[in-house]
Amino acid sequence: MLTDAASIVLALVAIRLAARPAKGGYTYGLKRSEILSAQANGITLLLTAWFLYEAVTRLIEPPEVQGALVLVTALAGIVVNVAASWCLSRANRSSLNVEGAFQHILNDLYAFIATAAAGAIVWWTGFARADAIAALVVAALMAKAGWGLVRESGRIFLEAAPAGIDPEAVGEQVASVPDVVQVHDLHIWQITSGEPALSAHVLVRPAAGCHAVRAGIEEIMRSRHRFDRTTLQVNHADEDRAEHCERAHGPTYRFTGRR
Numbered sequence: 001m002l003t004d005a006a007s008i009v010l011a012l013v014a015i016r017l018a019a020r021p022a023k024g025g026y027t028y029g030l031k032r033s034e035i036l037s038a039q040a041n042g043i044t045l046l047l048t049a050w051f052l053y054e055a056v057t058r059l060i061e062p063p064e065v066q067g068a069l070v071l072v073t074a075l076a077g078i079v080v081n082v083a084a085s086w087c088l089s090r091a092n093r094s095s096l097n098v099e100g101a102f103q104h105i106l107n108d109l110y111a112f113i114a115t116a117a118a119g120a121i122v123w124w125t126g127f128a129r130a131d132a133i134a135a136l137v138v139a140a141l142m143a144k145a146g147w148g149l150v151r152e153s154g155r156i157f158l159e160a161a162p163a164g165i166d167p168e169a170v171g172e173q174v175a176s177v178p179d180v181v182q183v184h185d186l187h188i189w190q191i192t193s194g195e196p197a198l199s200a201h202v203l204v205r206p207a208a209g210c211h212a213v214r215a216g217i218e219e220i221m222r223s224r225h226r227f228d229r230t231t232l233q234v235n236h237a238d239e240d241r242a243e244h245c246e247r248a249h250g251p252t253y254r255f256t257g258r259r
Helices: 002-018 033-046 049-060 067-089 096-125 129-157 167-175 210-225
Strands: 180-190 196-204 229-236
Touching: 002 033, 002 096, 033 096, 033 129, 049 129, 067 096, 096 129, 129 180, 167 180, 167 196, 167 210, 196 210, 210 229
Parallel strands: 196 229
Antiparallel strands: 180 196
16 A cells, blocks of 8 residues: 555656756756656566565465454455545556556455455464465566566657557658658657657658648648657759668658559
8 A cells, every 4th residue: 555655756756847947957957757657667566576485475375264264354454445446447547657557456346355265264264375366467477567567668768659559651642742852761659658749751752841741641640640749851853863861760751642
């Protein structure tokens, strides 16, 4: 319960920091403090070594367990965590920060349910190893939730494309816009949860209007992929040069079909 309280406090602090306006050297503000919070919550969920050690030790030499006391304590914990889970489930869970705090509460709920089952079994049957088996189940659930948070926060820190967005498909889509000749240096990443961003270098036909093409691409990205942040460098193609940039990052996309 203390770790739950700490995870909620950490999430609230991160929300306050992320709401601060961008200034100075922090040109995006402190939006990624929410991702730091989510990663911290994920790492704490992954720290299951103590659970595993205690569970294995008790499987080998089960101690005396007061099943009735365990059951009553677990039922009280279930009530508290159901209420907390319900409150957090109404928040914006598309935020990885909120999801991190929610996973802490949810895993504690699962833990109390397993504890209640173990307490009832010990009380009614005397099978003391049920307590250790419940601990192993809880450790597995914590590891699963923790890995999910660490993986998703790591993708954001490594500036990977958001889940569900295929950069190659986006590059081909931009290359198919009328008057576009080539697209390179295409980058897609997330500033923080729910804020995808895109940048690219676009070459257009010599007679085309750069501003009109740029506006058309931005509208397509906004309507089809919900990109509200697009940075496009649009230039006229130089027919005497095969490549416009000497050190372009990533693949180059060219128009290959019918528009």
